[in-house]
Amino acid sequence: MRNTELAEIRDLPLFRTMDEDNFLSLTQAAYDQTFPAQVQLIEEGGTADFLHVVMEGSVELFATWQGHETTMAVVNPISTFILAACIQDAPYLMSARTLGRTRVVMVPSVDLRTIFLNDPNFALATITELAACYRSVVRHTKNLKLRTARERLAAYILRQVRSRGNGAGFTLPVEKRLLASYLGVTPESLSRLMKSLQDCGVHIEGQRITLTDPALLAEVAKPDALLDGPDPAGPSIGLGLPDCDLGTAQPDARRAVRETP
Amino acid sequence: MRNTELAEIRDLPLFRTMDEDNFLSLTQAAYDQTFPAQVQLIEEGGTADFLHVVMEGSVELFATWQGHETTMAVVNPISTFILAACIQDAPYLMSARTLGRTRVVMVPSVDLRTIFLNDPNFALATITELAACYRSVVRHTKNLKLRTARERLAAYILRQVRSRGNGAGFTLPVEKRLLASYLGVTPESLSRLMKSLQDCGVHIEGQRITLTDPALLAEVAKPDALLDGPDPAGPSIGLGLPDCDLGTAQPDARRAVRETP
DNA sequence: GATCCGATTTGACGCAGATCAAGCCACGGG
DNA sequence: CCCGTGGCTTGATCTGCGTCAAATCGGATC
Incomplete structure (x- = not known):
């Protein structure tokens, strides 16, 4: 090295x-x-x-x-x-x-x-x-056991927004299918849940998500330091979905040739 | 001390x-x-x-x-x-x-x-x-995300039986409501799931569970070392429901007076 | 043994989310 | 420019599990 x-x-x-x-x-x-x-x-x-x-x-x-x-x-x-x-x-x-x-x-x-x-x-x-x-x-x-799928999605969106300094929106760092699997729902359900969150000030345009009223979304997610972090101690050491953009920055990510080892 | x-x-x-x-x-x-x-x-x-x-x-x-x-x-x-x-x-x-x-x-x-x-x-x-x-x-x-409630219950029962040397049965080490919560279902659902497992050779009599055909149950649970353990390394260090009887050995467990600190 | 209380079970019903099956859209290659 | 390939969405339907309410059980107390 x-x-x-x-x-x-x-x-x-x-x-x-x-x-x-x-x-x-x-x-x-x-x-x-x-x-x-x-x-x-x-x-x-x-x-x-x-x-x-x-x-x-x-x-x-x-x-x-x-x-x-x-x-x-x-x-x-x-x-x-x-x-x-x-x-x-x-x-x-x-x-x-x-x-x-x-x-x-x-x-x-x-x-x-x-x-x-x-x-x-x-x-x-x-x-x-x-x-x-x-x-x-x-x-x-805890998220999986205590929140519904809708609440998990809302909480995820809020976490993303907050971890980027409370901007108005962000672009999803991963494919939706992956996010769905992480949240424990099918892609179809995620799609419907996203739509259902439009009533809470969430605008979706492809990978781009914009919030018009974070407070409204917070009413759904009911964010909580013990569920959503962060730990007061240190920054993101642990596991979870990305805090920063990736994948979108690597356009060659998709459609990769399968490896034959 | x-x-x-x-x-x-x-x-x-x-x-x-x-x-x-x-x-x-x-x-x-x-x-x-x-x-x-x-x-x-x-x-x-x-x-x-x-x-x-x-x-x-x-x-x-x-x-x-x-x-x-x-x-x-x-x-x-x-x-x-x-x-x-x-x-x-x-x-x-x-x-x-x-x-x-x-x-x-x-x-x-x-x-x-x-x-x-x-x-x-x-x-x-x-x-x-x-x-x-x-x-x-x-x-x-993994259990929560990959298995259905029925499969989780079946796997739990099998784990219990195996951890006691593959006897024919065992008595639940905890209240059913607690087991239900651990498995991520309501007590009502657990009750119904238990009944539905009777077709797989599971007999329930209060806290006592007996298996007539473990192989049949294994077809439901599809046990897997990566989901059900144990780790080849050491014995039960981690978290989970008890491996050995408790609660039943402490009859004074229920109906405790509430503490006023 | 009568009673009480919480745990468990049972039944009726509803809903969240899965499944199945098209359709849509964007992108890359011919 | 047309087509193929994924990813994503949409609709229709199904179902596992939750909710609500009531009945039953079992141990504990008196």
Whole structure:
């Protein structure tokens, strides 16, 4: 890996505080790879040989069972994913695929576990990262169990708007089908729900969403710090759908050739 | 705290490997308390001042929003809960209440964070525990999003039976209303679902459930290691409904007097 | 044993959201 | 410019599960 790449990783919360020697030994066996869209990086059930770090692009985490598939989260630069599986040396619970053209750094996970014991700062950073991931999934689960689909969508839209400084609107960072799956509904339902939110001051024009009356939407979503975050502590470490635009910035994302490995 | 109690805690995966001095300084400010049933130990949104350890009895973790409530997990002896909030020093995402008469050890969480840096073994143990919790919630979420209510119930029953050595049956470790909430359905629906599973060799008699044909039930549940566990790694560290009988062993659980603090 | 109280069950009904099946639209390639 | 390929929308219909209300059960108290 080049030095510029190393510097980027070094700056992640997970690696920022760790000892230089440990960082070097950890990353010496790491490698950097760029994938086109729709490449499956990880298959659930596989063994966690590498900790993955998304450097550019974005990665969808999804789970399957009996032919059904659901997206669990989208990982944006710069952050790690499937940390927990690496730590436990246990099978992945989720699969991962690239959404657009995506650059990923892969760090051998055997090295991780040996370094925890030598590097207290790294251990602490890992603990913090894991705790953030945990809380992120708990939030997602609470959303699924406590809110209706309509409320989840409303809350999602509000979160997006707020995370971009309360502008009047934003363009969806992911395809609607993916958003639907993340919210736990079918694309058809999402489409209808979007329309039903027009009464609450939501205007939809393709990927572009504009709010005329955020307060009205808030009456539907009933936003709540414990469901929608953010944690007072730090910025977005955890999982979830992207906070910033992606995919739209990578026009080559769609219609990718299928890989034959 | 008495020495016998200390010894019990000391034996937890989380504390087993840690340095003796650190263990003592951590637990010196800890205290041990026994509560009757239905006492709320934690209110979501509160600050995480104490790491809780369930010594006897059991604790329900639940979340609320807009008057709705849903149970997220049940914690059994001997394990910890709300570790993530303590680490992040962030507001609790879940509330907690005792189910039966329950003994809980509370460890001040300020001490936790200082010790991570001094005690690599403790840090590693924390990492492992958190990773297990994370995977546990991910499983729960996958269940909610991929299976129907009927399939979730079938899978739950199978998990229970298997975790007790594949006997012919078992008695529900929690009230049905709680199980319903955990599975994400109303008590009425659970009741109907139970009845509908009678066609699959499930006999229900009060709290007692007996299987005549586990294979038939497995056709409904389609059990899967990635959804139902267990992790090959270790035993039940994470969250979920109890693996062993409780509540039935504490007949004083119900009809508790409300506490007036 | 009579009574009370909450948990559970049962029934009737309604609704949110899934499913199935077209249609629409945008884009890229021939 | 026409056509094919997805993604998205729309409509019709179905159904799993929720809601509301009432009955039943079972343990606990007196």
